[in-house]
Amino acid sequence: MKTCRTLLLTCLLLLPTLAFAQNFPTKPIKLIVPFPAGGPNDIIARVIGHRMSELSGQPVLIDNRAGQGGVLGTDAVSKAAPDGYTIAISSAGALAISPSMEKVAYDTLTDLTPVTLVATVPEMLVVATNVPAKDIGELIALAKSQPGRLNFASSGPGSLPHLAGELFKLTAKIDIVHVPYRGAAPAVNDLLGQQVQMTFLDLPVLLPQVKAGALRPIAIGSAARAPTAPDVPALSEAGFPDLRVENWYGMVAPKGTPNEIVAALHALATKAMADPAVKEKLAAQGATLVGDEPGHFRAFIADETKKWAKVIKDAGVETAK
Incomplete structure (x- = not known):
């Protein structure tokens, strides 16, 4: 009997969060781009953000927060309210490289919540x-x-x-x-x-x-030839399968964002990425859309962080840490 009461109480406590997630979003979403307008990160965010706005019926407002190679804008997301209304599409540099190169105010995997890997270039x-x-x-x-x-x-x-x-x-x-x-x-x-x-x-x-x-x-530097440059071989073809170098862009939210809201953001973003017009626009930018699950994106960030940290160490790259 006690177990039933505990279960009922837990369900009642979850109801507001579940209802919120089902209705999400109910107001504009701020999408931080940690680079100036006009660059690859900005273009990808604007194309996907525009489609997210159309699908949700709520504005997705681009907020360019350039500085320190993407670190400043990414840090701003880590300090935002964990309600799903402030998110970012950030880059490999700010999420997986900068923490090994310099002192940054956030830990990517503890101060941010991965939503989805958006695209690779x-x-x-x-x-x-x-x-x-x-x-x-x-x-x-x-x-x-x-x-x-x-x-x-x-x-x-x-x-x-x-x-x-x-x-x-x-x-x-x-x-x-x-x-x-x-x-x-x-x-x-x-x-x-x-x-x-x-x-x-x-x-x-x-x-x-x-x-x-x-x-x-x-x-x-990708695993296969790029559709926009089909005559240029991939490094893997030339006998260098480990020499894979791709930039990438991923959506993150603040730490503590409820799982239900992360799921709602993921569903909205991946639905936007699945749109043929979005794919076509970003393919012209050399971007391949991904749209993986939050758990997979988290593991991907961890792997990329280890990869580039090893390169920095093995090559003796000078850091500011």
């Missing part, structure tokens, strides 16, 4: 047109013949392009020099000017220059 390895290498084998042979002479550009110290280059060095056992820039644009400009020899950057950033013949593509 492969990194493309390209070289300047004056580099006499047509494929990955020739590029590695060239680097080994001139230790310390070739260099690679990145969008900044500790960025995914930087660590992609370090992973390339470790995997291919070559000595190439890192040249950091303050963003992708100046890195590409100097690559076009042949001041640097190669770079890993998000495929959509490099594709226009590749199609124009201004940069030579070497390989794609």
